[in-house]
Amino acid sequence: MRVKVLGIGMGPQHVTPEVAGELRSCDYVVAARKRVDDRLLEVRRAVCEQYGVPLVEFDDPQRDRDTVPGNGPAHYADAVRDWHEARVRSYESVLRERGGTAGLLVWGDPSLYDSAIRVVERLAARNDLDWDVVPGISAPQVLAARHRVVLHEVGRPVHLTTARRLREDIAAGQTNLVVMLGGALALDGLEDWSIWWGANLGTDSEELVAGRVGDRLGELAAARARARAAAGWVMDIYLLRGPG
Known part of the structure; x- marks a missing residue:
């Protein structure tokens, strides 16, 4: 299995030639669907259609957004960690079923406030997985x-x-x-x-x-x-x- 983490800015107009080349080499793109009417998912779909790559969707696990008094940075960090682990399991299920080379399309650049790299690090730690990161417009x-x-x-x-x-x-x-x-x-x-x-x-x-x-x-x-x-x-x- 192989994963390519690809920065896509805000959509097709921001896809760089380097990202376009890597995207064409993917067998499919895997993406989380946040709700039934997920317009951001539709932007990812537009990118996939432009480069002829199938889009494989899964329902995004819900993050604990409880805001009762007393919740602070520690609670937030724990909630994000648990959410990332649930995402790892979802990605893992798709990758093990389909194999091949999967693309993950990241808004902006993968280095800034995005969980994709952390999720793929966890995937690689417990699977035979090669992976790369290609920067995008932030x-x-x-x-x-x-x-x-x-x-x-x-x-x-x-x-x-x-x-x-x-x-x-x-x-x-x-x-x-x-x-x-x-x-x-x-x-x-x-x-x-x-x-x-x-x-x-x-x-x-x-x-x-x-x-x-x-x-x-x-x-x-x-x-x-x-x-x-x-x-x-x-x-x-x-x-x-x-x-x-």
């Missing part, structure tokens, strides 16, 4: 290009984080952050910061907003709602920079 790259900005100031770092950790990171002194995996935008107290925000980048439902946070809150909420209404889902990311 969301921070597209965000910077759309807004025509550099993610960091001259001689300064950029901190890559998630919305879940944003307040903790700001409290620790971070003032130039790329924030991924956002839920509802929670920017209270950051009105004087600058934001470069994007949703569903590289798709027909793309939305962009930039400016002083306090001046853009209403515009951000409206743009996020438009993106969800147009696509049925929202993947947003933003660069957040402190004043001064």
